[in-house]
Structure formats: C-alpha cells, structure tokens
Amino acid sequence: MPPPIIEVRDLRKVYGGRAVVDGVSFAVEQGEIFGVLGPNGAGKTTTVECVEGLRVPDAGAVRVAGLDPVADHARVTRVLGAQLQESELQPKLTVREALELYAAFYAHPADWRRLAERLGLTDKLNTRFAKLSGGQKQRLFIALALIGSPRVVVLDELTTGLDPRARRDTWQLIEEVRDSGVTVLLVTHFMEEAQRLCDRIAVIDRGRVAALDTPAGLIGRSTGSTVISFTPSVPLAPADLAALPRLSSATEKEGRLTLNGTDATVDALLTLLARHRITAHQLRVTDATLDDAFLDLTTTETDAPAPTDGHPLTPTDLTPTDLTQTDGHAPARPGHHGAPA
Numbered sequence: 001m002p003p004p005i006i007e008v009r010d011l012r013k014v015y016g017g018r019a020v021v022d023g024v025s026f027a028v029e030q031g032e033i034f035g036v037l038g039p040n041g042a043g044k045t046t047t048v049e050c051v052e053g054l055r056v057p058d059a060g061a062v063r064v065a066g067l068d069p070v071a072d073h074a075r076v077t078r079v080l081g082a083q084l085q086e087s088e089l090q091p092k093l094t095v096r097e098a099l100e101l102y103a104a105f106y107a108h109p110a111d112w113r114r115l116a117e118r119l120g121l122t123d124k125l126n127t128r129f130a131k132l133s134g135g136q137k138q139r140l141f142i143a144l145a146l147i148g149s150p151r152v153v154v155l156d157e158l159t160t161g162l163d164p165r166a167r168r169d170t171w172q173l174i175e176e177v178r179d180s181g182v183t184v185l186l187v188t189h190f191m192e193e194a195q196r197l198c199d200r201i202a203v204i205d206r207g208r209v210a211a212l213d214t215p216a217g218l219i220g221r222s223t224g225s226t227v228i229s230f231t232p233s234v235p236l237a238p239a240d241l242a243a244l245p246r247l248s249s250a251t252e253k254e255g256r257l258t259l260n261g262t263d264a265t266v267d268a269l270l271t272l273l274a275r276h277r278i279t280a281h282q283l284r285v286t287d288a289t290l291d292d293a294f295l296d297l298t299t300t301e302t303d304a305p306a307p308t309d310g311h312p313l314t315p316t317d318l319t320p321t322d323l324t325q326t327d328g329h330a331p332a333r334p335g336h337h338g339a340p341a
C-alpha cells in the first residue's frame with residue numbers, strides 16, 4: 001500500500017491561550033475522498049489550513065506527500081491544490097483570465113481549456129466572476145484548485161449556499177476528480193454530502209478527533225443505529241419501554257414515540273406490543289443516518305445535549321441499567337461521550 005498522502009500527527013493550534021486544535025491525528029490515503037466533519041468552531045478550517053501550510057502549527061507534525069507544508073511550502077503547492085475563498089478573486093476577472101492567471105503560477109499547469117470543458121465552463125469563459133451563479137463560481141474554484149495538476153485537493157465547504165441541484169452536480173464533479181486519481185480532502189457541514197461522497201470521515205469536535213471511520217462505521221457506532229417511530233394505540237408504560245434491550249434514547253411528541261436502538265430493540269418492542277395488544281400506527285423502522293451519528297458524537301457549543309424535536313424521556317423514565325448497558329456502543333448520553341478515534 002502506498003504511504004498516506006496526508007499525515008497529521010498530534011496537531012495543536014492555540015489562539016488566545018485556548019487550544020482550538022488539540023491533538024488531532026489522521027492520515028489520508030491516496031485516492032480517497034476524506035471528509036472532515038464537525039460543528040461550527042470545532043477546528044476544521046484551522047486543521048486543513050495547517051495542511052495547506054497557511055497556518056503554522058504550535059505543535060505536532062503535518063506531512064503532505066512527505067513534505068512539511070510550512071518549511072517546504074513551494075513544493076507542497078505543486079502537490080496540493082486548494083480551493084480559493086470567494087473574496088480572493090477579483091469580481092471583474094473573466095473566467096478565462098482567472099484560468100490563465102492561475103495557470104501561469106505553475107511550471108507545468110493542466111490545460112485550462114480542457115479543465116474548463118470538463119467543468120462545463122467553456123461557454124462562460126468571457127463572463128466576469130461577479131456575474132457567475134453560485135454553482136458556476138464553485139466549478140471555477142474546482143478548476144483553479146486543479147490547475148496545477150495536484151495530487152490532492154482541499155475543498156472547504158464547497159457546496160455551502162448552492163441549491164440542491166447545483167450541490168448534486170458539484171458532488172458528481174468531486175467524484176470525477178477522485179476518479180481521475182486526485183485525492184480529495186473535503187470539509188463539509190452537510191451530512192448527506194459526507195455520507196454520499198466520503199470514503200472515510202474524521203469527526204472533529206472541540207479541536208479533537210471524536211471519531212474516524214467510514215460513513216457506515218460511524219452510523220454503526222452511534223448509540224442507536226436503528227430508529228423506530230410509531231403512534232401506539234394506548235400509551236406504553238415507561239417501565240416497559242425502559243426494559244427494551246439496547247434502547248439508547250426515547251422521545252415522545254404528540255403521542256408519537258421515537259426510539260433509538262438496535263434490531264434487538266425492534267424485536268422486543270414488537271413482542272411487547274403484541275403482548276399488550278397495542279397497535280403501532282404508522283410504524284417506521286429506519287437505519288440511523290450520519291446526522292444521528294453526528295449528534296451522537298459531537299457536542300453543541302454550549303455542551304448541552306443534542307436538541308430533539310420531541311421530549312426526551314429522561315433517565316428517570318428509563319431505568320439506569322438500560323441506559324448503561326453496552327454492546328460495544330457507548331451508553332446513552334446527555335452531552336459528549338468522547339468516543340475515541
């Protein structure tokens with residue numbers, strides 16, 4: 001197996017005496033789409049900007065293709081393409097001018113005409129940046145990130161502000177970029193995006209890696225990997241609910257119950273309902289999504305429990321033993337359960 005293209009070890013960055021990145025480690029393999037996911041202020045941008053050599057770590061090590069992004073900055077820029085922020089392009093620059101200008105920065109640039117064609121920008125070459133739609137701007141940013149024929153591109157919140165169709169088009173482009181052999185480091189807020197695109201995801205929370213896994217692995221790791229919702233014909237006794245195996249959370253809203261658990265929870269629930277001759281109206285059993293895993297793995301800014309739409313049935317409704325039993329999953333939380341990477 002080739003060595004990882006990006007290695008981050010014990011990265012630490014301190015602002016105003018506070019470690020906003022506090023011992024982050026991960027390795028990105030060649031050819032993968034690696035996601036960095038986390039709540040606002042978690043330290044994602046700080047981390048990837050250390051990878052890009054735009055910020056200097058206070059401790060730890062970063063290597064891109066074996067190079068130090070700060071000490072070997074010029075060489076790293078030949079290997080790593082970074083997405084520009086919108087403010088970095090002159091509004092009056094046309095697409096052609098931007099592509100020519102950025103191509104001129106590299107000794108061996110990609111053919112910008114072919115890039116423009118690949119990214120559907122050919123008929124926009126004479127359009128000024130300010131006149132492009134959000135999706136067209138993003139396609140130009142991808143083109144500019146690829147113009148130096150990099151081995152890895154860093155895309156930070158690329159699809160924020162795009163409509164669903166433009167976002168999906170951008171996803172397809174990102175997949176095509178990867179299929180052309182370029183490794184992608186993707187910072188995103190969108191669970192659907194991360195779930196669809198990423199081979200692996202590092203969930204960053206409060207400057208640390210809360211979990212690192214495939215999307216399916218993260219979902220499986222969430223305390224309730226199966227979500228069961230239904231409206232019982234007769235209210236269920238809290239003690240009966242609490243006795244359900246592997247139940248990690250239960251909420252009730254306007255008579256409708258939502259339980260997070262596993263297949264074992266579903267089996268036991270069906271038995272319970274049959275025993276009491278209770279009908280479960282509009283019964284839905286779904287797999288947890290990355291959204292559920294994310295809420296499970298991260299804290300909110302105030303360190304409050306993740307918000308729910310309904311009323312959580314508190315531990316007084318559920319017996320403590322049911323809340324602490326584990327099968328490799330962490331117990332139900334309020335707050336952070338700090339699953340290690």
Ligand SMILES: Nc1ncnc2c1ncn2[C@@H]1O[C@H](COP(=O)(O)OP(=O)(O)OP(=O)(O)O)[C@@H](O)[C@H]1O
Binds near residue numbers: 015020038039042045
């Ligand atoms: N140059 C800076 N000076 C001081 N504090 C900073 C600086 N850059 C970032 N921070 C702080 O570090 C923390 C992490 O910021 P960062 O931008 O890395 O988070 P993020 O995960 O990318 O957030 P978001 O999802 O909101 O973009 C924040 O609390 C932020 O205020």
